Amino acid sequence: xxxxxxxxxxxxxxxxxxxxxxxxxxxxxxxxxxxxxxxxxxxxxxxxxxxxxxxxxxxxxxxxxxxxxxxxxxxxxxxxxxxxxxxxxxxxxxxxxxxxxxxxxxxxxxxxxxxxxxxxxxxxxxxxxxxxxxxxxxxxxxxxxxxxxxxxxxxxxxxxxxxxxxxxxxxxxxxxxxxxxxxxxxxxxxxxxxxxxxxxxxxxxxxxxxxxxxxxxxxxxxxxxxxxxxxxxxxxxxxxxxxxxxxxxxxxxxxxxxxxxxxxxxxxxxxxxxxxxxxxxxxxxxxxxxxxxxxxxxxxxxxxxxxxxxxxxxxxxxxxxxxxxxxxxxxxxxxxxxxxxxxxxxxxxxxxxxxxxxxxxxxxxxxxxxxxxxxxxx
Ligand SMILES: Nc1nc2c(ncn2[C@@H]2O[C@H](COP(=O)(O)OP(=O)(O)OP(=O)(O)O)[C@@H](O)[C@H]2O)c(=O)[nH]1
Ligand SMILES: [Zn+2]
Numbered sequence: 001x002x003x004x005x006x007x008x009x010x011x012x013x014x015x016x017x018x019x020x021x022x023x024x025x026x027x028x029x030x031x032x033x034x035x036x037x038x039x040x041x042x043x044x045x046x047x048x049x050x051x052x053x054x055x056x057x058x059x060x061x062x063x064x065x066x067x068x069x070x071x072x073x074x075x076x077x078x079x080x081x082x083x084x085x086x087x088x089x090x091x092x093x094x095x096x097x098x099x100x101x102x103x104x105x106x107x108x109x110x111x112x113x114x115x116x117x118x119x120x121x122x123x124x125x126x127x128x129x130x131x132x133x134x135x136x137x138x139x140x141x142x143x144x145x146x147x148x149x150x151x152x153x154x155x156x157x158x159x160x161x162x163x164x165x166x167x168x169x170x171x172x173x174x175x176x177x178x179x180x181x182x183x184x185x186x187x188x189x190x191x192x193x194x195x196x197x198x199x200x201x202x203x204x205x206x207x208x209x210x211x212x213x214x215x216x217x218x219x220x221x222x223x224x225x226x227x228x229x230x231x232x233x234x235x236x237x238x239x240x241x242x243x244x245x246x247x248x249x250x251x252x253x254x255x256x257x258x259x260x261x262x263x264x265x266x267x268x269x270x271x272x273x274x275x276x277x278x279x280x281x282x283x284x285x286x287x288x289x290x291x292x293x294x295x296x297x298x299x300x301x302x303x304x305x306x307x308x309x310x311x312x313x314x315x316x317x318x319x320x321x322x323x324x325x326x327x328x329x330x331x332x333x334x335x336x337x338x339x340x341x342x343x344x345x346x347x348x349x350x351x352x353x354x355x356x357x358x359x360x361x362x363x364x365x366x367x368x369x370x371x372x373x374x375x376x377x378x
Contacts, residue, residue, distance in 0.1 A: 022166035023199065029159040030135040030200050038063060039131070040158040043124045046148045048156065049074070052107045053137040053271070057100040060142065066152045067144040069096040073106050074125050074141045078291035084114035090121035090129075095142065107140025108293050110279060127161050129294070134200045136269030139294040171303040173197045174204075174311060184209075187251050195308050205260045206308050209247055212255030217338040219256030220317035221246040222305045222326050224263035227270060236277065237354055238345025246320045246343050257314065259305050266290070267300040285357040297362055302326060306333035322364045340365075 011021055029039045036054040041047045050063055052073075064071055072092040075083070080091040083106075093115045095103050105112045129139035146153055174197035184190045188210040196203050212218045223230075223246065229239030243258075250256025265273025272293055279289035287297050306329070309317070318339040319327050327337045342365065347355060358364040 019166055019169065022163035023170050025157070025159045025163045026131070026134065026167040027200060028157045029131055032157040033132055033135040033137055038153065038156055040146070040153050040156050041124070041128050041131070042148065042158050042160045043127070045122065045124070046146050046150075047125065047128070047143050048146050048150075048153045049128050049141045049143040051132050051135065051137040052104055052140040052142060053132070054135075055100075055142070060100040060103060063142055063144075064095065064098075071095050071142050071144045073103055074121055074128065074139075074143045075107070076126070076129050076139045076294040076296075078296055079108070079140070079294035080118075082288070082292045083112055085118055087120055089123045090125060091118045092121045092125075092143070093118045103142060104140070108138050108275070110282060110284075110292060124161065127164060130164065131159065133267070133299060136271070138272055138275075167199055170197070171199050171301070172307045174304060174307040176311060177203065184247070187247055188255070190247075193312070195304070195311070197307070198304050201304065202262045204262050204304055204308070206312060207247070207258045207260065208255070208312075209250040209258065210255030212250075212257060214313050217316040217318045217336075218314050219250045219253050219320060219341070220309070220314065221250075221256070221258045221320040221343065222261060222302060222330075223258055224261050224266065224300060227264060228273075235348050235350035237351055238347075241345025242343045245345065249320060249341065249343075253318075256320075257309075257312065259308055261302075261304055263300050266295075266298050268293070268295055285361070286354050287357060287361050298325065302329040302333075306330060306335055309335055322358075322366050324363055324365060342366075 032039050033051045034054050036050065036056055036059050038048050038050040041049060050059065072094050075091045075093065077088060077090050080087045085091045093106055094117065106115065125143065128141050128143065132139045132141060174195045177194050177196045179191055179193040182190055182192045191208045193206045193208060194203050195206065223243055226237060226239035228234035229237045230243050233240045246258060250258070264270045265276070268290065275293055276286070276289040279292055280286065284292060316336045316338055317330065318341055319330065319337050320341045320343045321327065322342055327340055330337055355366055359366040
């Protein structure tokens with residue numbers, strides 16, 4: 001039987017089907033983590049957890065006290081590997097007598113010594129890392145295994161793996177809430193279409209440039225938000241150039257669609273991205289900096305993109321990207337990618353390493369030699 005009523009008692013069938021209940025559990029659990037409060041993850045085994053990124057020192061001390069020092073920190077596989085622990089499921093390191101500062105150091109800081117003792121984390125804790133991503137928090141979690149009916153955690157928000165699975169279906173449900181023309185410089189008439197839906201996501205927009213023929217392959221860009229690059233023209237990345245270049249390409253081809261997705265920092269959030277920039281200033285590349293914070297190379301998911309294209313009636317695209325995983329996702333979601341058009345920004349001394357790392361380590365279709373040559377020519 002599906003466990004979909006964790007901790008909520010009797011449920012109104014008039015308003016709440018199983019998907020609603022599951023969806024609500026996930027949203028509440030994510031919100032609680034963001035407020036720095038614990039949640040309970042109820043699988044075959046039960047765990048209480050709180051996210052260090054949001055917890056206060058006092059909240060952490062209370063967790064340590066209630067659990068009588070039996071609490072541990074869960075390190076995801078990328079974080080465990082970054083601090084020298086060889087594991088595929090992640091690591092648990094005891095926090096007995098460890099201060100809040102020590103827990104944070106183990107969880108996401110640089111220059112931490114490899115812990116002497118640790119154990120393999122139970123595989124189900126990766127689901128807790130997913131919950132913290134949903135909450136846009138670092139996946140550095142203080143955890144303790146508890147009895148399902150543990151009084152100390154009574155009334156705490158609960159979530160189960162079944163609920164997470166059911167709720168993830170909601171990621172694919174989007175609807176249009178508003179559409180209107182917004183004049184943009186040097187572009188044909190452009191319409192902003194606002195979409196609402198998904199799991200823990202803000203409203204997102206599709207910008208329809210000109211009058212694309214939806215019967216044919218539509219020039220399309222899936223653009224992940226980058227406040228530093230798109231809005232402020234940061235030189236650390238090429239996002240702003242790609243954004244404006246893609247819109248110009250669409251105009252030149254008679255029209256197209258740009259999906260501007262709520263994906264700041266490759267989906268990790270602006271807080272994590274700025275921490276990652278700090279680590280990059282100390283010599284780590286974009287992937288190792290994210291790994292030091294506990295993230296895999298690219299945690300983005302593109303369900304919103306395929307759902308929004310579906311609502312717009314677009315089934316064939318000419319995708320403006322250098323990132324093959326965007327094309328692969330769309331194909332898997334049933335959208336035909338007839339062609340890929342590269343989108344290149346200006347190569348600068350500040351973004352060269354970032355672009356080269358994306359090519360070398362993330363499989364982006366960028367020519368490292370020409371990136372370097374472009375710089376030499378300057
Ligand atoms: N975590 C992290 N995110 C970054 C960093 N630099 C840029 N980003 C984010 O990376 C994303 C880049 O998005 P896109 O330009 O759509 O995607 P892409 O994967 O580079 O692929 P293209 O379609 O070829 O541009 C944005 O969400 C940025 O905020 C970084 O150093 N660390
Ligand atoms: Zn950027």
